[in-house]
Amino acid sequence: MATTTEHLIEQGESDSKLPWYLKDLYRYLKGFALLTIVYMGLRLYQGAFAVSTGLDSTTPAFEQYWMRLFYIELWVIAAFASGMWGYLWFTRDRNLDNLAPKEEIRRYFTLTMWISIYTFAVYWAGSYFAEQDNSWHQVAIRDTPFTANHIIEFYFNFPLYVILGGCAWLYARTRLPLYAKGISLPLTLAVVGPFMILVSVGFNEWGHTFWFREEFFAAPIHWGFVIGVWFALGVGGILLQGVTRLIELLDQLEDNI
């Protein structure tokens, strides 16, 4: 998803069966498939080991099955963030002034795919595993901030959608002229706001030091997460920016049957 103007000159016409504006469709679908496998794999792991080894954080089995997973996650997240952000930055387009309308349209499609992958990660973090956190803490006493669900939800799912949101932001900033000339406020809101949900984990866990036996999901210590997710509404502004520019670009294309 990182073609630059220089590459385009070298590549010429593609022999792909896909239309030119959907050049990155297969990579987009592969991204969905990969994320689905990762999230469902983590859920199956929880189903297999959470009750048998995840109830008491002082046991050796917890260290083996859960803290080891936590350390692996940290390495994966660090490697993925540096790899993806580094790749997007170092392959940036340095010739944006000469971007053809067709290529710019294609890049708007690819940006939409990036944001879509980001929202898919937001789904798993904000919907499924978030509610599952309530389910788990209804039946298991939290004797550590690193519970069997937190290790996946807070320390893997949250950083992963932050990284993917950052990828969308970087893609726009480095490959689309309007986003390179100015900093899109709605795109920034839609990425930075949900990032603050990750920061709210600190507030949440601090609150739970007072209140570790009970689980009341609508409690004010959880409202930091709520305010963070409101910023996802910035996607409406991204859509308006994208549609407005696409109309301009389509006007520059010939009418083809």
Added chain:
Amino acid sequence: MSVDLSSRSFRPYTGEKARITRAYDYLILVLALFLFIGSFHLHFALTVGDWDFWVDWKDRQWWPLITPLMGITFPAAVQAVMWEKFRLPLGATLCIACLSIGTWIARIFAYHYWNYFPINMVLPSTMLPSALVLDAILMLSNSLTVTAIFGGSLFALLFYPANWPIFGMFHVPIEYGNGQMTVADLLGFEYIRTGMPEYLRIIERGTLRTYGQYATPLSAFCSALLCTLMYTLWWYIGKWFATVRYLTKI
């Protein structure tokens, strides 16, 4: 930096341009589906959550008040963009349908299959009839004021009747251990949870129960009043977030 489209005349795209715009629509649909399941569900779970998770929290006092009040937020914000900018009268229905998908998946796989709660105990409530009416009123009136007053009120007032066929059977009184309770209460007591202590379970507080059969309508009308205000507030929040500004620095 963006173009002014207000004075422009449009004609439908044909050929490749039509295919391009149609492909873009499909991409946006997928994006919106996961966006609203993820974001609206998190907002909803952390504000209404407990009343929606558990059948023994679904009372006459707080459940019909809190659920529509927090449930009208994202629909109003999304309508502000979908209707004003795209003339699509489906913002509320989209949000509520996404919320329903997210809650049903979580209740089945996170509650029932992981921690063995009976699915009857964790059934999500529905706001689909409320959302359809909200969208219809906006479409027919094309007015924020009319939609806020009549749509917002009906959004709240339709909530309890829409859910009664699903949850009414759990409100049947039973006598158990020399005490009277509901089937919902009994389910709650049988499945021990960290959210079940009575200092946490916010249901039927104070003396509202002395109003007898009027408790629910009172809660619903209180919610209707608050929903008209909440709708207007979130309409403007939605508009504010849908800014098209570019900044020179952050």
